[in-house]
Amino acid sequence: MNDASYFIHQRTMLPKEKLKGVIRLLGIAGSIVLLISLLGLLVNKSEFFHAWLFSFLFYFGLCTGSLFWVILHYVTNAGWDTLLRRQVENVAALFPLVVLFALPIFFDIFSTHYLYEWTRPEIQKLKEYLEKASYLNVPFFSLRAVLYFCFFSIVSWYFRKQSCIQDGDGNPLHSLKLKRIAYPLAILFGFLFTFFAIDWAMSLEFRWSSTVWAFYLFTGAAGASLSLWILILLGLRKFGYLLQMNAEHYHLLGKLLFAFTALWAYLAFSQYMLIWYGNIPEETDFFIKRNYDGWFYVSLLLVVGRFALPFLFLLPQATKKNERFLAMVASWVLFMQAVELYWIVMPMEFERNLEVGWIEISIVVGMGLVFLSGYLRNASRVCLYPIHDPRLQESIEVYN
Template sequence: MGHTEPASEVREAVPLPAGKWKRLAVLLQGVGILFLAGSFAGAWWHPKEFFHSWLFSFFFFFSLCSGALFWVLLHYVTNAGWGVVVRRQAENLASLFPWVALFFLPILWDAFRGHHLYEWTSPALAHDPALLAKSAYLNLPFFGIRAIFYFAFWILAARFFWNSSRLQDSDRDPWRTVRMQKFSYGLLVVYGACMTFAAIDWLMGLDFRWSSTLWGGFVLVAAAGASLALWILIILWLRERHHLPQVNEEHLHLMGKLLFAFTALWAYFAFSQYMLIWYANVPEETYFFIRRNFGSWNWLAIGLVLGRFFVPFLLLLPQWTKRNPRTLALAAGWVLWMQAVELYWLILPGVFEKAVAIGWLEIAVWAGMGCLMAGAFLRRLLSCELYPLHDPRLQESVEVIS
């Protein structure tokens, strides 16, 4: 990548109309509270379905925030200049981690009191030989401590980058960029460890007898790809409304190439995990796929292979589709949708064992969390500039050639 000469002028971002979008944010969050309140009422009649639906929705929105933090960290670790004008929206997404932590509380309560999600938390299995062999890790106090550490790290790291970038808009201090870059190296290592163990705790822990050595990387790559897809959609939305005139086809092309790369990387992790388990043919490992290869769950698995990889891969393969806002939005929207489908396939067989089913609880919980997160994100948009005004590499980003 290079940049053109002479330097092109950095056009100012057009701010969103505050009154209109504040009202929409309040409305969305009000609707979200109503949806979640209704879903809590359903928990009395169908507690197992409720908590699995809650975990599905929680992990979907968690993956979007955690993936956004990954992209912010990667931006500084690689010293990338091209993404300065689009980075702020990834920072805004990552800064929503306090909401994600709030959504985790019912899951934590169920682990200690309800025992509808994680079989290993039930006192009835206290003397199970398979559980006793893993009891040093799978015990409730340590489970809670790990969760507190994960969220403390994610919230503080995301807040550090969001605050530093926003403060640079006013004080014009270029050393803030240097400090963020220095911190990013160590933080990315801790981030990778937290993501790996969170994936083990919250998803692999649904069946404590099953394990996969590739699970952490598989979940991280899926989250990064889904978050990138949402990031692209936000940038396209702001650009279409003329709020980000600095974003051009070069930025779209680069983000499209990243989406293409992470689509292929997801396929690599998914195939490697499946191939190793199939080749080893260990009953404790193959059970994960066997229970998802019956009836409509099997058709959904085939749909994941086609939809999560082949559709976006072929759609993003030509150069022109990555430069065209409509086709890029189609690919990004599809990847985001397939992230939800994949998480449903991973989590909901614990409730709907015989066939795929979608009840009102799944819809209410997902819609409730989605409205709350959308409202919180709109508030973030209104609280800061739409791009880093005084980042020392802003000009390089505006002039980028992919």
């Protein structure tokens, strides 16, 4: 279709030496911002831990979503995204870094108990806690957390590693092997993410429960990591890499983003409507908290911003094929994902009204800088796309 096949099998990499300074600078800047945000502990410990959890869930979601796209590539035996897959592998491989972000939360669970109500000794005497105590207790919670982190870290590392080995030896069997293990791993991924979502987000209000919760959180995370993926690809394109990418790839990515916008709305609304219809006190609590004052406007913003705007914007074919429009929608969806998680976590701290303090912003920005530095470190060490993947040519010539 174009002259892009000329580039194939060339080891195109980011300029490692040039980026070294940038990576170090971003890492140091992020660490400094995070250290400054530690001052928040002196101001308001509770707010600090809530802000930290919100930020942790955001970056953890980006990593899990990325891992989902990698696994999905192999499960569906996809051809179209082979050219683009390496970048999402690079993001997924940041799991060990994100696990480090979880350490302050463990500190809170074990000693200060600001975050999860059920960790407090006085709550643990209550009947409604004792009914759930066999699942929600600190040792079991920690054991599960270790399991999730190990699984996600090892799987994302393994997928990227094998793909990179294939760059070296060109053996197509690596692809087949990854395809074979992807099926059971997809099922395990689903199970573990479900329990992760219950443990880390739903148990903030341990009396409350929603059966669609994990799927709902997952679609948000998958959509957001897709947006991040799109932004990375368009960024690389802007700097003159991945020239094989064309409007067909943008169109496919845009269609996926559109689908996940609609899926998110479907699940979020299902959850809301069933709770609204059932009208049972222990269920409505979640939405009542988010239905007053400032939080009400955030709820409205989610309906309009997370669903309606991207949905209408991505409906025509032309916007999906346009780099600039696609980048705009992707950044907006990424931002709305942060808003959504803020809306999930922060009403536990700011119960009366919506507030955004410097602690929240500095933690998100600090983690983001460290995250970006980690991504660039991962990306600069390997080829920009899997040069010996048997489906690379198919991916470059993709037409839909």
